[in-house]
Amino acid sequence: MSDPIELPTTPAFVLVRPQMGENIGAAARAMWNFGLDRMRIVAPRDGWPNQNAVAMASGAGRLLDEARLTDDLAGAINDCTFVYATTARSRDLTKPVVSPEEAMRQAAAKIADGQRVAVLFGPERAGLENEDIARANAIISVPVNPTFPSLNLAQCVLLVAYEWMRATAEITHETVEMAGTVWADAVEIEHLANHYQDRMEEAGFFFPDHKAQSMRTNLRNMWSRMPLTRADVQMLHGMLRQLMRWKTRDDETR
Amino acid sequence: MSDPIELPTTPAFVLVRPQMGENIGAAARAMWNFGLDRMRIVAPRDGWPNQNAVAMASGAGRLLDEARLTDDLAGAINDCTFVYATTARSRDLTKPVVSPEEAMRQAAAKIADGQRVAVLFGPERAGLENEDIARANAIISVPVNPTFPSLNLAQCVLLVAYEWMRATAEITHETVEMAGTVWADAVEIEHLANHYQDRMEEAGFFFPDHKAQSMRTNLRNMWSRMPLTRADVQMLHGMLRQLMRWKTRDDETR
Numbered sequence: 001m002s003d004p005i006e007l008p009t010t011p012a013f014v015l016v017r018p019q020m021g022e023n024i025g026a027a028a029r030a031m032w033n034f035g036l037d038r039m040r041i042v043a044p045r046d047g048w049p050n051q052n053a054v055a056m057a058s059g060a061g062r063l064l065d066e067a068r069l070t071d072d073l074a075g076a077i078n079d080c081t082f083v084y085a086t087t088a089r090s091r092d093l094t095k096p097v098v099s100p101e102e103a104m105r106q107a108a109a110k111i112a113d114g115q116r117v118a119v120l121f122g123p124e125r126a127g128l129e130n131e132d133i134a135r136a137n138a139i140i141s142v143p144v145n146p147t148f149p150s151l152n153l154a155q156c157v158l159l160v161a162y163e164w165m166r167a168t169a170e171i172t173h174e175t176v177e178m179a180g181t182v183w184a185d186a187v188e189i190e191h192l193a194n195h196y197q198d199r200m201e202e203a204g205f206f207f208p209d210h211k212a213q214s215m216r217t218n219l220r221n222m223w224s225r226m227p228l229t230r231a232d233v234q235m236l237h238g239m240l241r242q243l244m245r246w247k248t249r250d251d252e253t254r
Numbered sequence: 255m256s257d258p259i260e261l262p263t264t265p266a267f268v269l270v271r272p273q274m275g276e277n278i279g280a281a282a283r284a285m286w287n288f289g290l291d292r293m294r295i296v297a298p299r300d301g302w303p304n305q306n307a308v309a310m311a312s313g314a315g316r317l318l319d320e321a322r323l324t325d326d327l328a329g330a331i332n333d334c335t336f337v338y339a340t341t342a343r344s345r346d347l348t349k350p351v352v353s354p355e356e357a358m359r360q361a362a363a364k365i366a367d368g369q370r371v372a373v374l375f376g377p378e379r380a381g382l383e384n385e386d387i388a389r390a391n392a393i394i395s396v397p398v399n400p401t402f403p404s405l406n407l408a409q410c411v412l413l414v415a416y417e418w419m420r421a422t423a424e425i426t427h428e429t430v431e432m433a434g435t436v437w438a439d440a441v442e443i444e445h446l447a448n449h450y451q452d453r454m455e456e457a458g459f460f461f462p463d464h465k466a467q468s469m470r471t472n473l474r475n476m477w478s479r480m481p482l483t484r485a486d487v488q489m490l491h492g493m494l495r496q497l498m499r500w501k502t503r504d505d506e507t508r
Contacts, residue, residue: 030409032402059402094433094483101420102427143425148286148313151412155284158409159416166355171397173356179348229348 011107011117011164012038012068013157014076016132019045019124025056026154027121028063034161035169039067040076040118073120073132080118082110085136086156087120087128088149096138103140104163119160124153181231192233193223199240265361265371265418266292266322267411268330270386273299273378279310279318280408281375286314288415289423293321294330294372327374327386334372336364339390340410341374341382342403350392357394358417373414378407435485446487447477453494 013031018024018041028039044050048069057064070076077083084103098106107117120136122128133139142151142159151159165171184192197216206212226232267285272278272295282293298304302323311318324330331337338357352360361371374390376382387393396405396413405413419425438446451470460466480486 029402029404033398033405033409035399059404089431090433091431092433094431094435094485096428096430097426098429099425099427101425139431143419143423144287145289148283150283150313151287155287155409155412158412162413162416165397169397171353171355172351173353174350175352176350177343177345177348177393179344179346181348231348 007111007114008038008116009111010036010038011104011111011119012040012080013161014040014042014073014118014120015044015153016042016073016076016120016128017045017123018121018153021046021050021052021054022056023124023153024050024053025058025060025064027157028053028057028060030154030158031161032060032063033158034165036161036164037063037066039063041067041069042073042076043071044069045123073135077118077120077135079116081115082107082138083118083120083136084138084140085120085122085128085133086140086142086160087122087133089139089141090130090133093130093133095133095136097141098138100140100142100160100163101166103138104160104167107164108167121153121156176227178229179231181229184228184230184233188230188233189223189228192228192236193220195237195240196223199244261365261368262292262370263365264290264292265358265365265373266294266334267415268294268296268327268372268374269298269407270296270327270330270374270382271299271377272375272407275300275304275306275308276310277378277407278304278307279312279314281411282307282311282314282317284408284412285415286317287412288419290415290418291317291320293317295321295323296327296330297325298323299377327389331372331374331389333370335369336361336392337372337374337390338392338394339374339376339382339387340394340396340414341376341387343393343395344384344387346384347387349387349390351395352392354394354396354414354417355420357392358414358421361418362421375407375410430481432483433485435483438482438484438487442484442487443477443482446482446490447474449491449494450477453498 013027013036015024015027018027024041024044031037031039041048046052049064053064054061068076084098084107089097103119107119110117119140120128120132122132140160142156144151197219200206200219206215267281267290269278269281272281278295278298285291285293295302300306303318307318308315322330338352338361343351357373361373364371373394374382374386376386394414396410398405451473454460454473460469
């Protein structure tokens with residue numbers, strides 16, 4: 001029985017009658033990539049412990065060491081208050097069916113509310129039986145290509161674990177790696193634009209006359225459209241100056 | 255050059271210098287699970303075609319048959335207008351960094367807007383080089399456990415493909431498989447509740463007197479909390495009737 005004071009903060013993932021040790025190890029890696037480490041294993045075909053699982057799990061081996069092993073599904077979920085079964089939708093049994101995203105959204109809410117949640121994954125070849133699904137509260141169905149539904153066990157585990165992460169982690173959706181520089185401000189852009197305009201003017205670029213002003217404006221517009229950093233601006237100044245030095249050297253040799 | 259009239263409706267996935275054929279095949283399967291089939295391969299270590307890739311791809315073999323093969327990255331993305339590089343964040347290069355979710359949300363918008371989008375995935379062991387990343391517009395960084403970032407090539411491909419599906423498909427997030435029945439309406443629930451109350455009354459269940467009414471109400475409340483289908487109601491009626499028949503048979507033998 002679980003200690004009511006120490007509620008789990010993550011769902012348990014239950015591998016039901018898994019067949020190959022490599023797949024169990026791969027499932028452990030998939031879980032731990034997204035911070036999940038509560039694994040339960042029901043009647044593994046090749047017994048336990050399983051050296052193939054250990055070898056494949058590698059750095060996620062702790063999950064195997066700590067996994068709860070049971071002979072049957074009922075034992076694996078006896079302390080749970082809400083169980084999801086990951087399977088293709090079954091037309092035989094009346095059951096709520098949710099997407100992985102919705103399941104993990106719900107799971108996060110239930111866990112925050114003190115529930116104890118588990119997710120079942122079936123044997124590689126046949127998947128969960130109706131007798132397994134009957135013991136779940138709801139089905140998770142991954143929205144795969146109906147003409148090619150071919151996720152393996154570790155991939156199923158990965159996707160549900162990923163959705164748990166999405167439902168609970170503070171994800172930075174968009175940022176910029178500044179690599180030690182900062183954004184150029186408008187003054188720096190203006191200075192860069194003037195440097196280029198002056199040289200291009202001297203070079204006779206804004207030609208013919210009736211197009212000159214629109215060309216100047218288009219160029220000025222381009223600088224402001226570009227997400228330039230101070231480092232970019234310095235490099236662009238330097239490039240133009242070097243071209244001028246090169247020109248001067250060649251002018252001197254003529 | 256791409257035909258401007260027939261714009262692609264999905265992103266191209268580019269495997270840059272992939273090492274093992276099995277991983278290329280697994281990547282094809284991962285893509286096709288989520289309806290993506292535009293694969294490009296840059297300088298595969300073991301040449302092309304690759305029988306290990308074919309064997310692993312199995313039902314997704316068409317992606318390999320149709321994959322564009324190039325010697326270098328530039329050739330693989332020459333028709334693209336926006337390129338994402340899937341990699342751990344690089345501290346050396348200034349670059350926008352987005353989550354897989356944000357990347358595919360953006361990609362869907364860009365593709366709808368006529369852009370041609372590609373996503374790069376690096377070699378299994380080392381990942382993409384800075385020289386590869388420099389040719390991308392932005393980085394996709396998968397928010398994995400910082401103490402155990404161990405996604406393999408096919409898993410990376412799977413997650414980005416999954417996010418493409420999430421960004422573009424009409425997903426049913428929540429439904430109920432009715433398995434041929436319908437929800438019981440309030441009349442049917444009332445009838446069921448009355449059947450059970452009548453029998454429990456006869457059985458002397460609502461006892462002692464001072465608790466009887468709250469017990470009746472709790473039972474009536476339970477029926478309405480349960481998501482009962484017509485089939486459930488019929489089964490519950492049938493169970494109670496069968497118990498009565500059994501009781502009657504035993505009464506008759508006494």
